Amino acid sequence: MSTSARAMAATLSDGSGAERRESLSSQIDALSRELAHLRTLAHAFERWHQDMIALTEHSHNINVAGDDLTDLARNLIIVSLNAAIEAARAGSATHGFVVVAGETKNLSRRVQELTGEINKHLHKSLLLTTATFQDIQAGGKLMMAAVSGLEAMSKKLREGLD
Amino acid sequence: MADLISEHGRQNLARAFERAARETLIVDVNDQISIQDSEMLFHADPGQAILLITISSFTFRLLTIFQIAEAPALSAYYVRGAAGRSLQEAFAEVANMCCGAINRQLALTWPHLAMSIPQILDTRCLAFVNDLRPQYLSQYALSINEAVKLRATLCLCCSAPVEFAALASEAQESSGELELF
Numbered sequence: 414m415s416t417s418a419r420a421m422a423a424t425l426s427d428g429s430g431a432e433r434r435e436s437l438s439s440q441i442d443a444l445s446r447e448l449a450h451l452r453t454l455a456h457a458f459e460r461w462h463q464d465m466i467a468l469t470e471h472s473h474n475i476n477v478a479g480d481d482l483t484d485l486a487r488n489l490i491i492v493s494l495n496a497a498i499e500a501a502r503a504g505s506a507t508h509g510f511v512v513v514a515g516e517t518k519n520l521s522r523r524v525q526e527l528t529g530e531i532n533k534h535l536h537k538s539l540l541l542t543t544a545t546f547q548d549i550q551a552g553g554k555l556m557m558a559a560v561s562g563l564e565a566m567s568k569k570l571r572e573g574l575d
Numbered sequence: 576m577a578d579l580i581s582e583h584g585r586q587n588l589a590r591a592f593e594r595a596a597r598e599t600l601i602v603d604v605n606d607q608i609s610i611q612d613s614e615m616l617f618h619a620d621p622g623q624a625i626l627l628i629t630i631s632s633f634t635f636r637l638l639t640i641f642q643i644a645e646a647p648a649l650s651a652y653y654v655r656g657a658a659g660r661s662l663q664e665a666f667a668e669v670a671n672m673c674c675g676a677i678n679r680q681l682a683l684t685w686p687h688l689a690m691s692i693p694q695i696l697d698t699r700c701l702a703f704v705n706d707l708r709p710q711y712l713s714q715y716a717l718s719i720n721e722a723v724k725l726r727a728t729l730c731l732c733c734s735a736p737v738e739f740a741a742l743a744s745e746a747q748e749s750s751g752e753l754e755l756f
């Protein structure tokens with residue numbers, strides 16, 4: 414039993430009828446005030462909601478940029494392959510260019526691997542963020558419903574007392 | 576970690592989804608829908624999207640994830656009669672009704688439940704659903720009139736033991752069957 418409930422029970426068993434009513438009335442008033450404070454939770458949920466929307470949009474933009482980077486790396490590999498082919502055709506005088514083209518190709522492959530890894534992290538991050546966002550959103554509705562239920566009970570108690 | 580949901584609970588959750596899907600994913604009552612348990616379908620098809628809706632309680636969250644392919648049959652089925660709407664918009668409404676139906680069934684056991692709004696993600700995100708550390712994961716291949724294809728995933732994450740009861744009507748049907756014997 415909570416402290417306030419114990420206090421209420423003690424008052425009801427010890428005091429006179431009028432005292433009991435007065436005590437109960439003040440307890441209900443206190444409960445109503447606490448519930449009114451709790452109702453302002455809705456502002457916090459709205460703030461989290463707005464932040465999460467911004468975060469989700471931000472993650473989405475990073476994903477789009479990641480896809481663009483992957484395309485860029487893919488094109489870079491094609492260009493470096495073409496450069497290597499052209500250098501080979503040009504003969505032994507362009508040996509240095511062949512080496513540079515080969516290195517460019519290797520670096521492009523590495524960039525592609527890295528962007529692939531980054532994209533995986535981004536997709537994972539987006540799923541985890543969205544799942545958390547939805548849980549917070551639904552959890553907020555749950556809590557507000559609980560507050561509404563308690564307010565209704567408090568109102569009934571007040572009506573019963575009056 | 577010990578199982579936080581029993582086999583019975585898993586079966587009832589699967590039934591709740593199947594029942595909701597049969598009630599809400601068809602446009603016309605005469606349409607035929609088949610729902611098959613499916614092997615893991617976490618491959619990412621370029622250009623596809625997934626739609627997520629979460630049902631939360633204080634002790635668990637259930638993510639229902641639909642894979643939406645930009646297939647002509649799917650668009651024709653869900654967008655018809657709603658000119659100017661995209662498939663994703665039209666399907667988000669249908670998916671919302673489906674999860675609403677699941678929500679109502681789960682509320683028989685868990686009166687404190689709430690639903691999120693639907694959100695669309697890249698289908699490649701689905702590959703990481705195990706990172707949500709689900710206690711129960713199941714996937715379905717759905718087919719409407721053998722032409723419209725959908726995939727759905729149920730992902731249940733619990734922080735305490737969770738049980739789901741069968742619908743009262745199912746229990747009655749079951750007891751009715753027993754009486755025949």
